[in-house]
Amino acid sequence: MKITISVMTWIVMGMAIISELSAQVNAIAFSQIDVFQSDNQTIKYGKRPRAVFFGNSITEGFVKAVPDFFEINHYIGRGISGQTTSQGLLRFRRDVLELNPEVVLIHLGINDIAENTGPYDEGFTLGNLISMVELAKANNIKVILASVLPASDIYWRPTVENTAEKVISLNQSIKMMAEQYGLIYLDYHTVLKNKENGLDKEMAEDGVHPTVKCYKIMATLAEEAIRKAMNP
Numbered sequence: 001m002k003i004t005i006s007v008m009t010w011i012v013m014g015m016a017i018i019s020e021l022s023a024q025v026n027a028i029a030f031s032q033i034d035v036f037q038s039d040n041q042t043i044k045y046g047k048r049p050r051a052v053f054f055g056n057s058i059t060e061g062f063v064k065a066v067p068d069f070f071e072i073n074h075y076i077g078r079g080i081s082g083q084t085t086s087q088g089l090l091r092f093r094r095d096v097l098e099l100n101p102e103v104v105l106i107h108l109g110i111n112d113i114a115e116n117t118g119p120y121d122e123g124f125t126l127g128n129l130i131s132m133v134e135l136a137k138a139n140n141i142k143v144i145l146a147s148v149l150p151a152s153d154i155y156w157r158p159t160v161e162n163t164a165e166k167v168i169s170l171n172q173s174i175k176m177m178a179e180q181y182g183l184i185y186l187d188y189h190t191v192l193k194n195k196e197n198g199l200d201k202e203m204a205e206d207g208v209h210p211t212v213k214c215y216k217i218m219a220t221l222a223e224e225a226i227r228k229a230m231n232p
Contacts, residue, residue, distance in 0.1 A: 032080050033091040043076065043099050050074045051226050052096050054088065054132075055107035057081035057209060058149065065215040073223070076101065084111045085128035092132050097139050103229050104136050105186065105222060107146035109174070110208065113166045114157045120166070126173050133181055142229045145178045146186040146222075147171040152198030155206055164197035186225040188218055 043049060050073055053059050059079025063070050070077055078095040080087070085108045096104050111117075112125040129145070136143045148171055152164045160166075171189050178185035192214065194200045199207055203214040210218065 032083070032087065033094055035080055036078060036095055040094060040099060047074065049076045049099055049101040051103040051105055052076045052078055052099055052101040053105045053107065053222070054092070054096055055079045055146075056083045056088075056111055058110070059107055061209055062215055062218065065210070065212045066219050069219045069223075079107075082111055082116055083108070084117045085109065085125050085132075086112075086117055089128045089131055092135060096132075096141070097135060100139070101141060103142045103144060103226050104132075105144040105146055105226070106132055107148075107186075109148040109170050110151060110154075110167070113148070113151075113163060113170065114154045114160060116157075120160075122166070122170055122173060125170065126177065129174065130177065133177070133183065137181070143181070144184045144186050144222075144225045144229050145174050146225075147174060147189040149204075149208070149210070150189050150193035150197050150199050151208055152196045153207055155208065168197060184225050184229045186221060188221060191217065191221060 053062060053070075053075060056079055059077055060081055062079065063077030069075070076099065080091075088106075088108050106129065108129070109125060113120050133143050133145070148167045150164070151167055154160050154163055167189070171187075175185045175187075177183075192199060192203055194203075199210075199214070202211060204210050
């Protein structure tokens with residue numbers, strides 16, 4: 001049976017379209033871009049948010065632990081459990097840029113170190129953060145870069161070695177990035193660390209996720225950083 005060139009061309013084009021659609025579906029699933037879809041629609045047509053807290057489960061827990069802090073100050077939480085900077089970058093437009101906040105506080109990195117979406121590479125993580133910074137600045141949104149919280153071990157990924165050292169190294173690079181771009185660096189790490197460069201039980205029972213006491217300290221630090229960002 002002969003297949004003409006035109007038919008073959010259509011077959012190839014059809015396969016390419018299917019492949020592209022599959023890639024889009026996979027990207028949406030990977031980034032969890034639709035988690036806040038309904039809430040985002042409401043916010044876009046309301047009062048401009050003072051700040052969006054953008055991150056992972058630590059940010060997600062922040063909103064749950066001290067809800068009044070967010071409601072009173074008109075802060076929006078956009079944290080999704082387990083996310084890395086790669087996933088964050090994919091949903092940054094929808095969960096930050098389209099909400100048009102005055103400030104975005106970016107707090108990501110521990111799940112990169114935990115290798116949640118693949119082998120950890122500090123340079124790759126920084127590249128994702130740089131892309132978020134540049135997107136925010138291009139849209140006239142002030143940026144705060146938060147340090148990764150202290151962690152001496154990652155309980156769900158015990159094979160990861162030298163966690164505390166990797167966190168310190170990443171934070172040093174994030175601080176340098178903040179200086180390079182003229183941004184506020186929010187140093188949670190120095191305030192919260194223990195002698196092992198981790199978190200004490202009273203700060204994080206599992207060594208990673210903050211307690212309410214820890215979140216209250218973080219809230220004070222975050223509010224000061226936001227004030228500085230809005231009034232340089």
